[in-house]
Amino acid sequence: MLSVPSVAIKLLKVVNMEYEVVIGLETHAELATITKLFCGCSTKFGAEPNTHVCPICLGMPGVLPVMSKKAFEYALKAAVALNCEINRFTNFDRKSYYYPDLPKNYQISQNYYNLGVDGYMNMSVNGSIKKVRIHNVHLEEEAGKLIHPEETGADYSLVDFNRAGVPLLEIVSYPDMRTVDEVESYMQTLRKILLYTEISDCKMQEGSLRFEASISLRKKGSEKLGNRVEIKNLNSMKSVIKAIEYEAIRQSELLDRGETIDRETRLWDEVGEKSQRMRSKEESQDYRYFPEPDLLPVMIDEKWLSEIKNSIPELPLDRKQRFVKTFNLSDYDAGVLIEEKVLADFFDECVKILDRPKAFCNWITNDLLREVKDRKLDINSLLIKPKQLASLVEIIEKGTISSTIAKEVFSEMVQTGNEPQKIIEGKGLAQISDEGLIESVIDKVIAGNPSVIEDYKKGKKNALAFLVGQVMKETKGKANPKMVNEMLIKKVGV
Amino acid sequence: MKIEKKDIEYIANLSRIELSNQEKETFIHQLSDILAYIDKLNQLNTQDIKPMAYSINTTNVLRDDKLEPPISREDALTNAPSTMGVFFKVPKVIE
Numbered sequence: 001m002l003s004v005p006s007v008a009i010k011l012l013k014v015v016n017m018e019y020e021v022v023i024g025l026e027t028h029a030e031l032a033t034i035t036k037l038f039c040g041c042s043t044k045f046g047a048e049p050n051t052h053v054c055p056i057c058l059g060m061p062g063v064l065p066v067m068s069k070k071a072f073e074y075a076l077k078a079a080v081a082l083n084c085e086i087n088r089f090t091n092f093d094r095k096s097y098y099y100p101d102l103p104k105n106y107q108i109s110q111n112y113y114n115l116g117v118d119g120y121m122n123m124s125v126n127g128s129i130k131k132v133r134i135h136n137v138h139l140e141e142e143a144g145k146l147i148h149p150e151e152t153g154a155d156y157s158l159v160d161f162n163r164a165g166v167p168l169l170e171i172v173s174y175p176d177m178r179t180v181d182e183v184e185s186y187m188q189t190l191r192k193i194l195l196y197t198e199i200s201d202c203k204m205q206e207g208s209l210r211f212e213a214s215i216s217l218r219k220k221g222s223e224k225l226g227n228r229v230e231i232k233n234l235n236s237m238k239s240v241i242k243a244i245e246y247e248a249i250r251q252s253e254l255l256d257r258g259e260t261i262d263r264e265t266r267l268w269d270e271v272g273e274k275s276q277r278m279r280s281k282e283e284s285q286d287y288r289y290f291p292e293p294d295l296l297p298v299m300i301d302e303k304w305l306s307e308i309k310n311s312i313p314e315l316p317l318d319r320k321q322r323f324v325k326t327f328n329l330s331d332y333d334a335g336v337l338i339e340e341k342v343l344a345d346f347f348d349e350c351v352k353i354l355d356r357p358k359a360f361c362n363w364i365t366n367d368l369l370r371e372v373k374d375r376k377l378d379i380n381s382l383l384i385k386p387k388q389l390a391s392l393v394e395i396i397e398k399g400t401i402s403s404t405i406a407k408e409v410f411s412e413m414v415q416t417g418n419e420p421q422k423i424i425e426g427k428g429l430a431q432i433s434d435e436g437l438i439e440s441v442i443d444k445v446i447a448g449n450p451s452v453i454e455d456y457k458k459g460k461k462n463a464l465a466f467l468v469g470q471v472m473k474e475t476k477g478k479a480n481p482k483m484v485n486e487m488l489i490k491k492v493g494v
Numbered sequence: 495m496k497i498e499k500k501d502i503e504y505i506a507n508l509s510r511i512e513l514s515n516q517e518k519e520t521f522i523h524q525l526s527d528i529l530a531y532i533d534k535l536n537q538l539n540t541q542d543i544k545p546m547a548y549s550i551n552t553t554n555v556l557r558d559d560k561l562e563p564p565i566s567r568e569d570a571l572t573n574a575p576s577t578m579g580v581f582f583k584v585p586k587v588i589e
Binding site: 033034035039040041042048049050051052053054055058066067068069070071072091096098099100146147148154155156157158159160161286288290291293295296297298299 | 508510547548550552553554555556557558559560561562563564565567570571576578580581582583584585586587
């Protein structure tokens with residue numbers, strides 16, 4: 001097994017020296033419909049095994065599938081968002097193979113007239129924009145889930161068909177990526193597009209977003225692609241990156257020894273961090289695609305297509321660029337904001353109410369995200385509203401509360417959804433700017449700390465900070481710090 | 495197209511069926527006859543004819559994303575050749 005540091009060093013050698021790594025990705029995303037692609041069974045994750053099933057998704061004889069309009073539209077939406085040419089005539093095909101998670105012994109998929117072809121996706125890689133071409137986008141049905149018993153020597157597997165028939169979107173890229181940074185950005189950007197368009201919940205831990213990589217190496221400057229190796233069983237974005245690094249090194253070592261690369265499919269072993277041959281090209285399957293006679297073709301007219309186009313929101317990369325340009329945010333801050341659509345929406349709402357983009361950006365990217373993380377909040381059901389954050393920013397500007405108190409108020413707002421004004425009044429948090437009141441506290445602090453006053457007069461400057469701190473403590477942080485500072489200096493004398 | 499023994503064996507393998515030597519011989523002739531018959535279509539000029547996969551002129555038969563009741567797990571499992579608890583049981587899948 002290769003340890004991580006050596007992988008990193010070796011990969012640098014692979015990438016920088018002789019070879020160019022050529023990478024393409026296949027992405028599967030379960031669509032966020034309530035029901036399955038061809039029947040009314042629920043798609044909800046985590047149900048009791050074999051309870052979301054019916055004769056259609058169990059592949060019983062004589063049943064007829066009927067396509068979900070929503071699933072079709074979601075797939076269409078993805079194809080449009082990925083700048084594909086839309087096949088106005090599209091149909092479904094049977095892909096035949098035997099596997100126990102596939103009840104009909106064929107999967108209904110698309111082969112001859114994919115929904116979308118020849119698209120592209122722009123993504124940001126280390127600060128510059130890179131375009132990856134999309135070969136096709138198509139719709140198909142999920143397989144069931146196989147459970148392999150842990151007992152040693154077990155001669156059986158178990159099947160749960162709850163997942164069978166869930167609508168699955170497949171997005172196939174061209175082999176346009178050359179580095180793991182590009183792969184990382186591709187996965188992140190695509191995930192965000194699927195989330196922004198609300199096509200999929202993209203929960204990798206529940207398998208609703210999955211990637212398969214194909215990797216080949218060629219001598220730098222060579223036009224001809226090397227034999228490609230496909231890698232399956234990649235359960236996280238981290239695994240994708242690790243598997244690509246592993247595979248690039250494996251292939252480069254073979255090539256260095258003068259050996260050839262077999263075109264094959266390999267399985268990634270998450271624990272051992274290595275891949276193993278699953279099947280070679282010779283053993284590759286003959287799917288015998290033919291048009292699915294139980295489903296009629298779908299024609300997409302101009303009206304329908306324009307409805308779909310209009311339903312696509314501003315996509316993450318466009319939004320990021322707008323944030324940088326319009327609000328003068330840093331590339332990094334804009335990147336944090338667009339990471340989650342709800343955060344970007346929140347920010348947009350705030351700046352509509354009050355023109356303080358920098359302040360809102362800070363509150364959202366620092367304080368809000370910290371609260372969400374510390375309190376394990378669901379970012380999609382936040383209690384705090386943009387209007388309330390705008391009020392808080394106004395209150396701070398007026399000097400009603402100090403920035404320290406504001407943090408406390410903000411935390412309360414996030415937890416309760418209460419108006420900032422109400423929290424400030426309820427807890428008596430408003431800043432004290434009453435000169436007389438502050439003076440009386442200062443006098444008390446001076447009287448109580450004669451030795452500190454002596455130190456200060458002897459030139460110990462930080463003694464002043466201590467005194468300010470004492471006044472703030474006495475007023476529970478509510479005294480106007482600027483006033484306290486000025487009045488203390490005046491009182492004690494320089 | 496000439497059908498050979500290896501074609502029959504390939505198709506049998508795809509279909510997961512076992513054939514005796516005698517059956518293979520029989521199917522070589524039968525399949526060859528069928529293909530020869532279908533091959534008559536190649537005598538026609540189909541240059542300007544678009545491929546047709548669907549014989550009726552209807553498209554866009556779609557349903558709403560509306561839940562329908564599932565069948566009970568008991569019913570789902572009842573015809574399976576083998577089950578275990580709440581699952582369908584199948585021969586070990588070698589990963």
